[in-house]
Amino acid sequence: MVERHHVEEIAEVLEGRASGRDSYVDASWRRCVELYGMDPTRSDPAHIVTETEFRIHRDQADWMIGAARSSLQGLFRQVTGQNYVLLLTDAKGVCVDFYGDDLLVDELRKAGLYLGSNWSEDLAGTCGVGACIVTGEPVTVHQDDHFGNAHTGLSCTSAPIYDSLGQLAAVLDISLLRSPAPKSSQNLAMSLVTAAARRVEMANLMAASRREWVLRFSTSPEFLDVDPEAAVSLDGAGRVIGATRAATRMLSGGKSLIGARIDTLLGLSVDDLPDLMRDRPTEDRVVALGDGGAVFGHAIAPQAPRRAPGQPIAPALRVRGGVLATLAGGDPAMARLLSQAERLAPTPVPLMLCGESGTGKTKLARAVHMASRRGGFVALDCAGADVEDLGAALSGQTGPGTLLLRRVEDLAPETARVLAGLLDAHPDMRPIATTGRVASELMAQGTLPPMLYHRLAGAVLALPPLRERQDLGWLIDRLLRRRDGGEMRLTPSARAELMARDWPGNLRALGNTLDVACALAETKVIDLPDLPAAPRSPAPEQDLEAVLDACNWNMARAARRLGVNRSTVLRRIRREGLRAPD
Structure with missing residues (x-):
């Protein structure tokens, strides 16, 4: 009877009559039928992406997961014992992080309130995450607000998370399998989830702006230094280069602030920022708004001195944030490469990515595509591909897109022409x-024919092999966090062994090694016996100085990575005239 009434109510909305529900619910119901072709009588289960798709979504959202973790943990502590589950989805609606009661995992997984569930509106129908993505605003989709009959028992309250450039980056959702009937019962959930989303945006902006001035605001002096409401980051000339959503609304009514001078928005200039630092009483740090009002301000100075005119930018500081910044953890060579990729991403310049197998060329290509904000992404394995495969890959593509050609050296001559x-x-x-x-x-x-080579190699980016990277420890920790719920740890001896290996298979070999170690470990701690034997490959004449730099000039570690004796390393150092950096 309830199902029949629900279907009849949707039919009335389609005929133009209001349901009495929130307007975003009516609008979503119409989209579900008229745009997505959904049937309200069906009871489709939750859509769960494949393990491969989930890994891709999770990898691309790694920076966001890190920025959100503290706020999600704090929010989950607030609602512990009330049967709430927290979902963090990416901008496409795929759940990439999850906090819930371990005793309810099976029921939550069945309902789609779990990792890998896709709550985009065109798949799940009217739902909290989907409506939030479409409207860009916080929403509550309560019980039979949902379009699909499979979800009418749920109550989902979602808030958007925007990046510092004003683009939707994620959705934070707090849901219940069962809840009281009145929708107003979720008012507290709405307050909690919007506050948590605001804190995630703040954490992301702070993490991306360590080398810039940041100005934070609050309408109350008591909360200014501990939980401000909004923030902007500024370059040396006082132009806004990043802002939280609340700051955009507070200072420009929702219009983008990027590029605006701070003295056109507030009653101060960049030279006044030192007067708003924490050494002054909070109540004295008053900032005039353009509409005649005022807020309290807290300025945070760059964490390193700004460069002098003509001084080169340190490589590690060049990648500001977003998906490209998640591919390295401080390695100078990778920082330079990702800085170039960041500048090339929004251009139409063709790219050629070089590197040994397993260095992450495909992952970099996907990251460049995401940063470019182009539409379709088509991947083609060149080994065995013929002219028909090329035509099929390009057919139906409209508007700006990206064509990934994997292992282009394997193209058949006719196909290459x-x-x-x-x-x-x-x-x-x-x-x-x-x-x-x-x-x-x-x-x-x-x-490759010269014409094709020049068509593909507009810019060439060469990824360094893992044995030459100085952020190997960061990569180990990052990959380990994604295994077995992020609970696995390494003993010092196991970590030292992994740091010393030469990794002929690069990132792929590292990931496989961690998978095996996690499976063999009898506890949550990985020790030396849990590690599979190190694979060995024919030792090429590697770049000794790069390996030494990656090992901080530790001779024993460099020798293990190179697969030679320590005395051999010392002889090569003398022969090549190398010297350790100061």
């Missing part, structure tokens, strides 16, 4: 080619 013409016929499709060879050899050795 045709590809250049197809790319010219699809000027909106930006090619990103990956290769395990040195880029210049592809043309010099006749692997």
Whole structure:
């Protein structure tokens, strides 16, 4: 009877009559039928992405998960014992982080309130996450507000999380399997989730702005230094380069603040910022608003001195944030590469990504595509691909998109000759080619025709092998966090062993090693016996100085990575005239 009434109510909305519910619910019901072609009589289960898809979504959301973790943990502590579950989804609606009662996991998984569930509106129908993504505003979708009959027992309250450039980055959702009938019973949940989303935005802006001035605001002096309401980050000239959503609304009524001078928004200039630092009483730090009102301000100085005119920017400081920043943890070579990728991403310049197998070329290509904000993404494995495969990959593509050509050196000669013409016929499709060879050899050795090579290698980015990276420890911790719920730990001896290996398989080998270790460990602590034997490959004449830098000039560790004796390393150092940095 309840199901029949629900279907009849949706039919009335489709005929133009208001349901008496929130307007975003009526609008969503209409989209579900008229745009997505959904049937309100069906009872479809929750949509769960595949493990491979989940890993991709989780990898791309890694920076956001880190920024949100503290706020989500605090929120979950507030609602512990009330049967709430917290979901953090990416901007596409896929749940990438989860906090819930372990005793309810099976029931939550069945309801889709779990990792990997996709709550985008076009798949799940009217729901909290989906409506939040569409409207960009906090919403509560309560019980039979949901379009699908499978979800009418749930109550879901969702709030958007915006990045510092004003783009929707995530959704924070707090849900119940069962709740009181009145929708007003979720008013407290709305207050909690919007406050938590605001804190996530603040944490993200602070993390991305350590080298810039940050100005935080609060309408109350008591909360200014501990829980401010809004914030902006500023460059040396006082222009806004980042803002939380609350700051955008407070200072410009919702219009983008990026590029605006702070003295056109507030009654102060960049030179006044030191007067708003924490050494002054909170109640004295008053900032005039453009509408005649006032707030209290707290200025935070850059954590490192600004560079002098003409002084080069330190490589590690160049990648500001977003998905590209999640690919490295402080390695100078990767920082330089990601800085170049960040600047190239919004351009139409074709890219060629070089590097040994397993160095992360495909992951970098996807990150560049996301940073470019282009539409469609098409991937093609060049080994065995023919002209028909190329045509199929490009057919139906409209608007700016990205074509990923994996292992372009494996293209058959006939296919390679045709590809250049197809790319010219699809000027909106930006090619990103990956290769395990040195880029210049592809043309010099006749692997690719010159016309195609120049069409693909507008810019060449070479990823360093893992044995030369100085952020190996960071990568180990990052990959370990994604295994077994993030609870696994390494003993010092196991960590030292992993740091000393030469990793011929690069990131893929590291991930496989951690998978095996997690499976073999009898507790949540991985020890030396749990590690699989180190794979060995024929030792090429590697770049000794790069390996030494990656090992902080620890001779024993460098020798293990190179698969040689310590005396061999010392002889090569003397022969090549290398010296440790000061």
